[in-house]
Amino acid sequence: MVQEVEIEFKNLLTYDEYNRIYQFLPFKSVELFEQTNYYFETKDLKLREQGAALRIRHKNNKWVLTLKQPHSEGLLETHDELSPDEANLWIQNKTTKKPDVAKQLNQLGVAEDELIYLGSLTTRRCEVDYQDTTVVLDHSLYYGKEDFELEVEADTYVEGDAVFSHLLKELNIPKRPTDNKIKRFYQAKLESE
Template sequence: MGRNIEIEFKNMLNKESFIKIYQHFQLKDHDFFTQDNHYFDTSEGSLGRKKAALRIREKNGRFELTLKLIVEAGVLEINQPISAEQAKDLISETAFPAGEVKDELMLLHIHPESLEYKGVLQTSRAQVPFKKGQLMLDHSIYFGLEDFEIEYELDEQSTDGENDLLQLLNELNIPKVHADNKIKRFFHAKKEGNH
């Protein structure tokens, strides 16, 4: 289990820009790993309205339940490792695992039994050390859509993180394009396509 404040800067990319970054960092296909993000909310969208999000991340056969909350310093993540069985129960909406995430949901006045499984977003990700943190190059697929983005996650609180990312984008002649987080993009696509 753990709580951490995530400080990150993002930029959407088109396929051409994605390839530029791929080549700039001399990445190879085997540098990418796949992770599935399974998302949940109530039928009324209670989590979204509280600027919170709940997901199970499935990576290398491991499962982690994460509740994200917007806080002043960035995004507070409450992470809880769960078993494959617990993940399956949650996705099939039969049981919610006990622990810190469930406790926090109750504090938000969201009953875990009211949560519904909303679908999966699959990301192919490469991670490279960069300045004061890690750069993530992501190719995501959800509801038949695909998108590309770069994320710069800082290891510590720093005010020049955004400048470091902008400098890299300028160097590679890549336009700055606002990036909503994956959860927001996922739910927007779900709503647009009525999935």
């Protein structure tokens, strides 16, 4: 089973703050890339109620189905690769059973045929390695909205928190409570209905 624990720190940014971080770290030397997340949920929001989220991400010509669940140190991610045809079927609400994600969904009391496609969020992303972490700048577009975000991904909570706090302090950026992308996506979807 392909699983990993994701430890990350997030902060929404203004466009100015985004540019400050972009200039401060060597982002000019890395390529900006685009990824799209396609989100799924049950009609009665079973995943959301359990703090879980399900997406297909299209990045670098790969399609990956990922279930995110709460974990004591961050989020537990379970992955299954999809073919382009399988991904297309999922987006048309014709889900196919994928072994690792299906096992985790079953533990949450969710069947694949209950899942419905909600919509997509596209992110323009750049990443740099910095002090044993990965620092990410995201510009995301969804439901007529856009936002800018700093993410620090680390192997341990202590490392990630130290780098995250250092960057915010060094660049005089206030720490803001920041929902993850799927929560921001849900909010924008509700506002658009």
